[in-house]
Amino acid sequence: MNRIILLGPPGAGKGTQAKLLSQELGIPHLSTGEMLRAAAAQGTELGRRAEAFMSQGKLVPDELVLGILRARLESSDTRRGFILDGYPRNVAQAESLVEITPIDHVLYFEIPEGVLVERLSQRRNCPTCGTVYNLVTQPPKVPGRCDRDGTPLVQRSDDTEEAVRTRLRVYREVTLPLLDQYRRQGRLRTVSASGSVDEVAARVRAALA
């Protein structure tokens, strides 16, 4: 079975790798945000409760997220496994997760802070259509302009170096105890997330083999 958890700071490339793995292994990529939005769109009871929090811009409580995840894991497309991206985020969530499903692999995307800051500081957004570019890895065809609509690209205020360092500090405080716990259990595999998408994908495959 490939019941996989991907851990790592924002900008480490978990989402990109999760999509590749999902196609390769034929198992769903479960990101918390997408799962909550899907449940809300389907109008399930838990989904409607989650929507009430989201529409007020509030954090959805842990037990509600867990209920929606539990329901999602009952779908037949998870028979051969799944990729959890963005969950669990802390020790309490990891302990609840154990109650609803076994986990086969925990991969931690490790990346030096300097590389991450540089990567995120190259991000540019189109304020019209929301497309995200990276000046190094995914540049627009015409410098500074959106490919779709020609709008001048902007840098989001939370992609500035100072904002990125703050986000990383918060991430480390919450997640380090979780990493320690998986490490003590002997389940944590560390994958270097520096380098190209293909290089990281090869390391991910090796870690799962």
Ligand SMILES: [Zn+2]
């Ligand atoms: Zn655009």
